[in-house]
Amino acid sequence: MGALQSLHGRPEYLDLAEKTGFSFEQIRVLHERFKQLSHNEETLRRSHFNEIPDLACNPIRAQIIEAFFDRRNYHQNGEGTVEEIGFEEFLVVMSHFRPPSLHMTEEQRENVRREKLRFVFNMHDTDNDGTITLEEYRHVVEELLSRSGALEKETAKSIADAAMLEVASISMGHMEPDEFYEGITFEHFLKLLDGFEIESRMNIRFLNMDTSTLCK
């Protein structure tokens, strides 16, 4: 089962490799995993994701799963959600986490950064209107802190509020008293996380080795 063989066997990998930037070997491994998750079906549904035991203790599991069903993460102008995804979509979403190449120009770096931040932004912006509102942000923080045990929801809320305050003061500067901060737009989001090197941190080293037999 070498890479070559699977490459010959699956010409569609070529397209996928071009589209997502994964190597054939990585695609093969991910495909194995995909099949394992979907019980050898063509598509993955939410219920499949919910069965993954490792994911069960992840505080933001819902958002992560939702990200896979979000059309915005497939291509630029997508909208809405889908009910089930094929391997291609699975791979496209995964490709957001591909480590950038070693040598990048500043422009490329900025693009990667925007793309990764857009992914995070989409995770927050659940109603797809281009802004993260306070409720949405609160929801995020609540989920994030939901595994911390003793923490109450109220704490999460007040933290989200404080964070929102911070956003307002960073992005708007001084506001007039009757002004009202609508929510975080993507531009503000970029500004907010300026200096947070997401392009070099939100990466996964996709293995060439098949580990699916090791973890259930």
Add this chain to the structure above:
Amino acid sequence: MDLGFLTRRGLLFLVFTVLSFLHGSRGEIPPKPTGGVTLVPPVKPDDVPQAYPDGPKSNLPVFTMDYPRIQIPFEITLWVLLASFAKIGFHVYHKITIWVPESCLLISVGLIVGGIMHSVHEEPPAVLSSTVFFLYMLPPIVLDSGYFMPTRPFFENIGTVLWFAVVGTLWNSIGIGMSLFAICQIEAFGVQDLNLQENLLFATIISAVDPVAVLSVFEDVSVNEQLYIVVFGECLFNDAVTVVLYNMFSFVADMPVVEPVDVFLGVARFFVVGLGGMGFGILFGFVAAFTTRFTSKVREIEPLFIFMYSYLAYLVAELFAISSIMAIVTCALTMKYYVEENVSQRSCTTIRHVVKMLGCISETLIFFFLGVVTITTEHEWNWGYILCTLLFAFVWRGLGVLVLTQIINPFRTIPFQMKDQFGMAYGGLRGAISFALAFTLPDSIGRKQLFITATIAIILFTVFLQGISIRPLIEFINVRRTNRNLDTINVEIHCRLMEHTISGIEDLCGQWSHFYWKDKFMKFNNRILRRILIRDSRAESSIVALYKKLELQNAMEILDTYETSTSAKPKRKFMAGDLKNMHDILSKNMYKIRQRTVAFTGKHALPNDAQTKEILIRRHASIRRSLRPGSFQTSAVPKSQKYFSLPAGQSLDSKLFPPERLSYADDQETMSEVAYPSKRSRFGQPARSSSRAMMPLQRLDTLTEVSSVDVLNEGRGERGRPGRGRTNSSSSGSRVPAPRRHITPSADDDNGSADDFTNVRQEAAAEEEERQQEEQPSSRPPAWAAEPRDNVATRNPLLKRPQWNPKKM
């Protein structure tokens, strides 16, 4: 250094004065400080505390001195002082330390002192023996590095760090040793008598990198985190590796013949030593953490436990001849997290300062001493050998980094680039450890002098040449940098979010990385370790920690504002009394928010968290701007400040979630039950985004009420709250005794103090509300305050605290 010297003279005089004073107090003669010292003939210090030599027909001596009795501690003190003064001297002219690393300056001063001593034929103190170095000077240095290790980046890069530290050091030692041995075969150099073992021993000594200077440069230009932590971790752990190798080779160097089986035993021993040290470290770390769980009643000696346990770990490891450096480093790493949560704020500060201080002094002394020794000892200069040493050290270091990076890069998410590798290779300065190891070589080594000379040469060469040139070079090649001043809540939130996302996606792909293990460890930590080791074992996310930190800073700032206003208006006596209490309580509560490790620490500076304030300062600036005279948003300041508060365990629901209508604001139950409007917040009037809270919500109110006349005074217009008081002070004073638990001793208790904190806030809130009630009619928001009574809530929905309403009465 001139300064150092001048001060030294002055100090000598001072010390003498004090000394004679002590003598005087022991005797009965008033002190007579004399510059010229009359030395009593040396008397062997005996155990009798009596200082008088009992001569055959002794009259009562008028003035005696017993220098030998105090000689050793006295000289040590003076040396430490001299080195410390030198450090002060460097910072008189600030720019020197930017361009020339401190270690260079210290060595220079040492050289000068050595020169002076040499010219007057004074022997340097024989302080630096092997025992002294390993038992007293090394532990503080390592403890310092271990304690201030930036934990998170370290564990994110632990593989690379260990790879470079262990394999890199082995590579350097063996490479340099072999090459030097080859050189020794050349007759022209005249060093044929050096055998392989001795060469390896020497190579081990000089392969311990100690890039203090480089680290401070890295820090100043804020190079990327990965490079920084690898250099940091490498210098920490290769000390351990070096010392292990050193012990091994100095043992081997004595052996006439080395059998192959010895090599295997050596390798086995290497692992036993390293892992054993780690085990002891972890064990003592946990014991230390567990001990501090019970020290809440003995705050005075709290910091002592940290030092004693670390030192104990070190000594026990030394006892079993396993890596004591490893032991103390892991001990510090293990206990830090738990200890800092258990101990009080002050103890924590003390611990940090003392750790820093001891490490700093120890290192300063070694560098200083290096300068002195360079001048005063006999050198055996061998051009060929020393130049080759320099060359090989440089070449093998470069090669090592290059090769090892190629091997490790495929396993890294963020591979090292050429520039990073250059930074790593060029940052391989040799330092204090190398020198100390060379200086404490056993005398059985034939060419000890040559080794010392060569070591000093390589240290001077690297520290001066590379140390001075690395800053321009790093800036020139433009190594990737990291913005490190990111202490905002949003960044923290997203940092966490990103980690969880990554670990989630990795679960989806069915592979693990350190995020997976981190998840597992955190779970284990929260379930078991924290329960055992921490008194108040509520797990706290780092987001919450940061939030509390910012909030407390904010609270402190409010208090500072009070303070200034109090001094401006001394008649308001309410503040003066409570202020101190509040300060106390706040500082006691501070220790809950210290779990965040500082991302970067320099070896020579304590971490400061000045940057954290930025956002708050900005906030305050905007608030102040909105408080220009003419617009009377007196309530806006305290309210938006108050908003940041997070009473532990209190329900914030009702105050953060404004009800749709505020007419029933008095009733807290109803309030908290009101569902938050699910509409988009911008549509609903009261359900506003929090950003609105910081804005003054009403302006230019007409001040009609007589009772609130003081609103009009100048100070009030400018500063948030100064106008309050007078009428309130007495009433609030009489009202609060019940909730004021913070005066009771239980304030030391964790839970207790958390509540106290809340109480202070409640108190403040109560007063706030009272005041607002007082001036209420004047500050009624025009648009939507239907009920004049409770426009506390109305005006700023995010801030109201209905649960404290009862106290209002």
